[in-house]
Amino acid sequence: MMVTTHAAMGAALSALLLPLSPELAGVAALAAFCGGVFPDLDLLVGEHRRTLHYPDYYTLLAFGLAGVALLRPVAATVAVAAFVASAAVHSVADAFGGGLAPRPWVRDDHRGVYCRLRGRWVHPRHWVRWDGAPEDLALGGALALVCIAAFDGPVRWLVVLTLPVSATYTAVRKRLPEWAPWLLE
Numbered sequence: 149m150m151v152t153t154h155a156a157m158g159a160a161l162s163a164l165l166l167p168l169s170p171e172l173a174g175v176a177a178l179a180a181f182c183g184g185v186f187p188d189l190d191l192l193v194g195e196h197r198r199t200l201h202y203p204d205y206y207t208l209l210a211f212g213l214a215g216v217a218l219l220r221p222v223a224a225t226v227a228v229a230a231f232v233a234s235a236a237v238h239s240v241a242d243a244f245g246g247g248l249a250p251r252p253w254v255r256d257d258h259r260g261v262y263c264r265l266r267g268r269w270v271h272p273r274h275w276v277r278w279d280g281a282p283e284d285l286a287l288g289g290a291l292a293l294v295c296i297a298a299f300d301g302p303v304r305w306l307v308v309l310t311l312p313v314s315a316t317y318t319a320v321r322k323r324l325p326e327w328a329p330w331l332l333e
């Protein structure tokens with residue numbers, strides 16, 4: 149899945165907090181947007197979908213942090229919990245996308261996301277066939293609409309910005325292995 153889809157997913161899930169506290173839901177959405185981006189920074193350093201992807205530990209940590217945020221619901225605790233929860237959702241969601249190879253539509257790669265508890269790669273499920281597939285754009289777009297309807301201010305504008313980025317990436321994704329192989333290495 150595209151990093152923009154992950155970011156919108158985290159922010160959209162934060163809308164569930166709106167009935168409890170609109171103010172804290174806004175803080176959570178902003179933090180969750182960033183937490184949705186964070187794991188993919190391992191495209192820049194380390195091994196992609198392994199160095200900063202923790203489907204197991206982020207999830208365990210997120211439950212603990214959510215407990216802390218429930219006991220003491222202030223901006224800082226809610227933001228930290230939302231950031232980690234969104235990074236957890238991102239890491240788990242990567243297992244439902246395509247493999248890591250430059251042409252994931254060929255399905256020639258068994259690496260979805262690395263799970264440290266099991267000490268091995270989780271196989272990609274291909275529900276979203278590859279990052280930048282039409283269904284990825286549709287999912288990201290739908291999640292962005294949820295955010296645009298639910299939030300105003302910086303969250304809304306950040307999410308609006310993901311739309312042209314996702315559309316452009318989707319349009320060029322299948323050309324990337326020839327046009328910019330360095331980007332996928």
Ligand SMILES: [Zn+2]
Nearest residue numbers: 187188197242
């Ligand atoms: Zn990822």
